[in-house]
Amino acid sequence: MGVGLDRVVLWGRNLTQYEQMFNLTDSDLGKNIVGVADGPACTNAELFEQGIRYTSIDPIYKESVDDIRASFLGSRPDVMARISALVEAKTVGLQKSVEELGRDGDQVFDTFIADYEKRKDSGAYVYGELPSLPIADQAYDLALSSYLLFAYSGVLDYSFHLAAVRELLRVAREVRMYPVTDVDNYLSAHIPPMMQTLRDEGIDVYLEDVPFRYVDVKTNNQMLVARHL
Numbered sequence: 001m002g003v004g005l006d007r008v009v010l011w012g013r014n015l016t017q018y019e020q021m022f023n024l025t026d027s028d029l030g031k032n033i034v035g036v037a038d039g040p041a042c043t044n045a046e047l048f049e050q051g052i053r054y055t056s057i058d059p060i061y062k063e064s065v066d067d068i069r070a071s072f073l074g075s076r077p078d079v080m081a082r083i084s085a086l087v088e089a090k091t092v093g094l095q096k097s098v099e100e101l102g103r104d105g106d107q108v109f110d111t112f113i114a115d116y117e118k119r120k121d122s123g124a125y126v127y128g129e130l131p132s133l134p135i136a137d138q139a140y141d142l143a144l145s146s147y148l149l150f151a152y153s154g155v156l157d158y159s160f161h162l163a164a165v166r167e168l169l170r171v172a173r174e175v176r177m178y179p180v181t182d183v184d185n186y187l188s189a190h191i192p193p194m195m196q197t198l199r200d201e202g203i204d205v206y207l208e209d210v211p212f213r214y215v216d217v218k219t220n221n222q223m224l225v226a227r228h229l
């Protein structure tokens with residue numbers, strides 16, 4: 001699969017990056033939000049510092065801190081190699097050096113793991129795996145999911161994606177997903193049939209521009225929004 005990844009990696013982003021990936025406003029942050037596939041993102045930790053309640057769901061939350069750390073360290077070389085390969089293939093122009101992006105990822109992980117150690121039994125971090133989440137119907141106003149759906153379109157097939165998005169719509173009134181491109185930065189082949197199917201099911205679904213630029217690529221600047229009308 002080109003310079004992409006052939007397995008889902010453990011790599012996290014911070015609150016500012018979540019705000020940019022999902023066009024989150026102050027009003028959004030007042031909603032009841034769940035982040036699905038949040039993994040080692042430190043968004044939950046940062047929101048907690050601001051007194052904002054937020055729930056993260058991920059399969060890794062059934063693992064020990066040591067095992068999560070080992071998985072993160074195992075993912076790190078693959079992430080760095082992928083970014084370097086994209087730069088070499090000249091498909092992207094980075095806003096930061098590969099080394100700086102690596103250090104950012106380490107910092108996010110350290111913030112996440114410190115909070116996770118403190119609050120893992122508080123209900124802030126919940127074990128769960130798409131396409132079947134341990135959440136009641138419409139328990140949340142907004143579900144966010146980044147760098148799982150569509151990013152791994154070569155690994156996760158269309159039926160998984162459709163079941164996952166339907167599940168997110170079961171638990172939340174509105175769902176925002178980023179990116180809509182696959183790991184090689186092409187629009188995911190799952191996007192057009194997904195949008196048509198959801199529309200046929202009466203869901204309001206559209207692509208929306210976002211300011212987030214992890215790597216500076218033209219195709220990487222939209223999120224997919226799906227909402228119950």
Ligand SMILES: C[S@@+](CC[C@H](N)C(=O)[O-])C[C@H]1O[C@@H](n2cnc3c(N)ncnc32)[C@H](O)[C@@H]1O
Nearest residue numbers: 009011012013037038039041129130146147148
């Ligand atoms: C690249 S990380 C993204 C983390 C975070 N969303 C972010 O953008 O910073 C991908 C995450 O997807 C999680 N994941 C893998 N399979 C999953 C599934 N079936 N359901 C939910 N999460 C899954 C992984 O454990 C990992 O934490």
